[in-house]
Amino acid sequence: MESISEAESWQTRLVGSNDLQGRESLQVTLKGDWCYVGHLPGRALNPATGIEEPNGTSIIDVSDPTNPKLTHHIPAASGANCRAVQVIHSPRDGRDYLIRNHETDSEWGWEIFDISDRANPIRMTRITSTPEGPISHAHKAWWDQESGLFFTSVGEPGFRPGGHLVIWDLSEPQQPTFVSRHWISGQHMSEPDPGPGGLTMHHPIVDLSNDRVYMGYPRGGHVVVVDIADIAHPTTVLEFCVSPTFNRGPHTVMPFYDVACPNFAPGNGDVRDFILFCSEANNWRPGNQEIRAMLFSLDVTAWDHPMTVSTFRVPDGDYASRGLRFGPHQFAETMDSHLYSPRANNNLLFLAYFNAGLRVLDMSDPFKPTEVGFYVPATTDRTLARPSRFDDDPSLQSLNKIVIQTNDVDLDYRGLAYLSDRGGTGLHIVEYLAA
Numbered sequence: 001m002e003s004i005s006e007a008e009s010w011q012t013r014l015v016g017s018n019d020l021q022g023r024e025s026l027q028v029t030l031k032g033d034w035c036y037v038g039h040l041p042g043r044a045l046n047p048a049t050g051i052e053e054p055n056g057t058s059i060i061d062v063s064d065p066t067n068p069k070l071t072h073h074i075p076a077a078s079g080a081n082c083r084a085v086q087v088i089h090s091p092r093d094g095r096d097y098l099i100r101n102h103e104t105d106s107e108w109g110w111e112i113f114d115i116s117d118r119a120n121p122i123r124m125t126r127i128t129s130t131p132e133g134p135i136s137h138a139h140k141a142w143w144d145q146e147s148g149l150f151f152t153s154v155g156e157p158g159f160r161p162g163g164h165l166v167i168w169d170l171s172e173p174q175q176p177t178f179v180s181r182h183w184i185s186g187q188h189m190s191e192p193d194p195g196p197g198g199l200t201m202h203h204p205i206v207d208l209s210n211d212r213v214y215m216g217y218p219r220g221g222h223v224v225v226v227d228i229a230d231i232a233h234p235t236t237v238l239e240f241c242v243s244p245t246f247n248r249g250p251h252t253v254m255p256f257y258d259v260a261c262p263n264f265a266p267g268n269g270d271v272r273d274f275i276l277f278c279s280e281a282n283n284w285r286p287g288n289q290e291i292r293a294m295l296f297s298l299d300v301t302a303w304d305h306p307m308t309v310s311t312f313r314v315p316d317g318d319y320a321s322r323g324l325r326f327g328p329h330q331f332a333e334t335m336d337s338h339l340y341s342p343r344a345n346n347n348l349l350f351l352a353y354f355n356a357g358l359r360v361l362d363m364s365d366p367f368k369p370t371e372v373g374f375y376v377p378a379t380t381d382r383t384l385a386r387p388s389r390f391d392d393d394p395s396l397q398s399l400n401k402i403v404i405q406t407n408d409v410d411l412d413y414r415g416l417a418y419l420s421d422r423g424g425t426g427l428h429i430v431e432y433l434a435a
Contacts, residue, residue, distance in 0.1 A: 004402050010374050011432065011434045014429070016068050017068070017377075017429065019382050020424075020427055022382040023039045023040075024042050024424050025038070026408060026422065028418050028427070030335075030410050034059065034060070034061065036085045036098065037427060039076075039083070040422070043078075046075075055076060057082055058074075060427065065414070080102050080103060082101060082103075083101060084101040084140040086143040088337070097112060097113065097114060098112070099173075100113075101139065101140070108134075110141070111123060112173045130156050137153065137155025138153075138163075142204050147208060149231070150167065153200075159188055160199070161200070162199055165215060167180050182234040184199060184217070186220075187199050201216070201217050202217070202218050202252070203215070203216075206339070207255060211229040215253060217250065220249055225237050225238035225239075242308075247290050250279060251330055252277060253275060253277040254339075255273075256342055256366065259364075261366065263367075274298060276349065276366075277295075278329075278330065280330070281293040281327025283326060293328050294312060296311050297311075309367050310368060314326075322403050323355070326353075327353065328351055329354060329407050330351075331349050331352070331409065332351075336412055336413040340411065352406045352407055355403050357375050358374060358430055359371055359373075360374065373432050373433070377419065379425060382426060408420045
């Protein structure tokens with residue numbers, strides 16, 4: 001592919017890349033030597049089949065990260081949104097499974113595939129309803145391999161538009177079983193209306209070893225932590241809100257506990273618990289002067305009195321004028337499909353930052369996050385001037401700029417970072433050099 005802009009890097013290097021057939025990409029997840037990418041609506045030619053296929057889910061062999069190979073693309077229904085993807089290796093039958101969201105104008109839900117043969121996935125079943133009725137929202141999820149429990153953001157009859165936590169048992173993927181649900185006040189139609197902004201949970205991050213689920217509410221502004229010791233009756237243990245101080249609420253929420261903080265009296269409060277969360281930038285429209293989205297460190301050492309102790313954001317520099325989105329989307333929440341622990345990985349956090357690419361942070365002092373590296377991929381002839389799912393209003397043609405839109409980041413067992421691009425540039429595999 002022809003390079004249009006040069007890559008920018010500091011203490012990082014590009015290991016390998018794949019253009020993913022020019023498909024607009026969102027979630028990327030790693031397990032073993034395989035990478036899985038969920039795509040936004042669109043169409044592209046698949047040279048392996050010779051057919052122009054609706055965007056769906058890509059399966060990439062990354063056993064050699066310098067030469068990632070697209071093994072299979074699972075097309076979706078025309079116009080479907082399949083942004084999210086999760087995979088497990090089942091300890092119950094020894095087979096490999098993939099689940100993805102599948103949203104069309106007429107139906108929302110989840111599709112489960114047997115991917116034991118990566119080149120020939122077999123669709124096993126679909127989830128399109130709960131005991132309350134048809135699903136009206138299916139965003140992003142967490143599939144726990146050992147238990148088979150599946151945690152997701154879903155909309156149901158009886159609830160206002162948006163998503164709340166719904167849990168299924170997928171230990172037998174062919175027979176999904178509803179387990180329970182959780183929501184915050186104002187989501188159910190029987191409760192007082194929360195106002196014009198509404199409430200919606202983006203996705204859960206699950207620490208099953210500690211019976212906790214961590215959730216962000218971009219609409220509403222809430223960080224919510226739920227106890228699932230009784231999986232049939234999830235219970236709220238923390239609800240912290242940053243709205244209306246900031247215009248967009250948390251997108252990605254993750255625990256960061258038992259951190260030995262510098263500049264505290266030894267043995268007197270110097271080991272502390274935090275929750276890290278970031279909001280999602282949505283500042284691509286002209287005249288959109290939203291408060292900059294950013295990363296937050298929330299001190300929850302005293303659970304009854306949580307407090308934000310720091311924020312991080314990339315300085316504007318020339319990023320704000322490059323076009324499209326500038327700011328965070330999400331940070332890596334898993335490593336080889338397991339809950340990521342910054343503390344076990346040199347206190348590093350890997351943050352996808354749209355037109356500012358990948359940012360690598362040292363979180364050893366959560367009171368002062370420090371950037372220690374970055375990688376902004378080059379654009380190519382695959383990069384869309386403006387992602388096609390955005391409004392085609394002619395008055396917005398001035399927005400048409402060739403600019404990277406690094407959307408998601410995930411980590412493999414080697415510690416390599418995998419970046420997806422919302423603008424169709426493809427997959428970038430990046431190594432942090434100063435670890």
